Amino acid sequence: MIEEPEIICADLLHILKQLGVKLPTEFPVEIDLQKSVDDNFTSENSPQNDIYAFDFLEKIPLFDLIYQILKAYTDVYGFYLAYIYELDNNHYEYDDFSDNITGLEDYILSIAVTKLDLHHNNLTPNFTTFQRKILRTCEELILEIKNFAFKLNIPLRAELLDLIYDDHDSLGVNAEAESLGLNKYRLHPDIYMNELLTGMRLIHQVLPKILNKLEIDFTVDDQALRRW
Template sequence: MYSEALVQLSLEALGCTQKDLALRLSVSATQISKWKKGEHLSFEMEEKLRKISGVGDRNPEFIIWSGSRENANKWERLIHSLAEMARLSDETGYSAEPLMDDNGLLCWNIFDTLREMGVKIPNEFPIELDVHWDSEDEADDFWEVVHSNQYSSAIYNIFKAFTDVYGFYVAYVADLINDDMELFDSPAENIEPCLMSLAATKVEIASELAPNFKAFKYKIERDYEEWLGLVKARAFRVGAPLRAELLDLVRGGHDGLGHIAEAESLGLNSSRIHPDIYINELLVGMRIIHQVLPAIMRKLGMEDEFKLDDNEFNIH
């Protein structure tokens, strides 16, 4: 993982050629070329390259996307500040834990999402954002700058949408997946890791900044319709009740999702199964029976002698 980025940063740190790096690692120059093309690194070799490049536990791709280690430090500080503000203003009642960045993936995740939308990360960190805001009196100035910069504004808006999307996910989807090994081994396992991308589809972003946004939105929504369809089908098979229409996670605006999650966290939503949740599955089942049963009866030669007794359906 990250083999290409680690090799690039190691070459930059040493100021050497691929051949020199190969000698230092006791591998062939051909192997270095393979790593630069994305071939898998062993854990031992990854550790060596992390030490040589000086990235430590940080994500090497994020550093490269930032343009430099210095830029990466500044972006990291800003991203964590925006994530914390979004998390503190979350009203769903469910803590958006990924924004706390305990696993160290948040910066990479948001940059990866922006890049998928076609956003070009600037080579230099925006100078207007390169300010330390230490006092409460400067808070208003900080937010004015954040909202006026297209990059920081987009990041914050995605984080805000993420708190609502994540709240709905925890309230209605997570439990259906967490204890089901069949879903763990299916594409449905992508639902939680890709929530940042789903949140991004619910934010208005200028086409000049994100030229690939429409294609990105279409792909993410189609993927989630498939993944959530697997969860619904599995729930139907095992008799697990659905307390909301899971596809609302795709179709609903983030504000609406946040309000639904908040009502659930406060115990205001009905605990009964929503009446429309299984109606499509029931209709599909009835249509299958309508098509299959006549074929079975013909196969058994019963189509002429079978008569339906309506009295059997009466409730006494």
């Protein structure tokens, strides 16, 4: 059985390849293979010998790139779990809706990469092309998810397109607010718009029958409609 960390590692390697990253054939000299993992991350200047220091590893460009990607991934995935994944909980009978939600999850790590400023990073020569492709694909998926939610009258507690356009720090803060219950009574404006449209459609059905019943001959005054 493939564990989630293994899947993330495999996806990350695939993404790095798409970005044009040239992976090293040897371990960085900063990492001593004779030491344990803990010892490699322990600050030699710490008298307690229990503080993990990334200073020397952050100087390795590839390590820093992977570290930044995973930090962004934490925020992006948190937003996805808080506002998108849960939409599918009670709607398994709609295959297309479920497929779009699970399909979007496959792109979460890629979306995290697009949150980074890698346009001028020598490690990632293909970043601009990668970013454009991922954002376009995921935007289409999210718009389809929103359309399904609208038709099924499923409330949205956030603008789902924020997953595409917001920075990862904002997404992380938003996801944390949701986990703390701060958004319990907040609904996305799309739901209110749906209520308004439903009310207007009902009026359009009932009003002609009322006018006909009362034998009222009514003509729309276009100029009055434009009057402030």
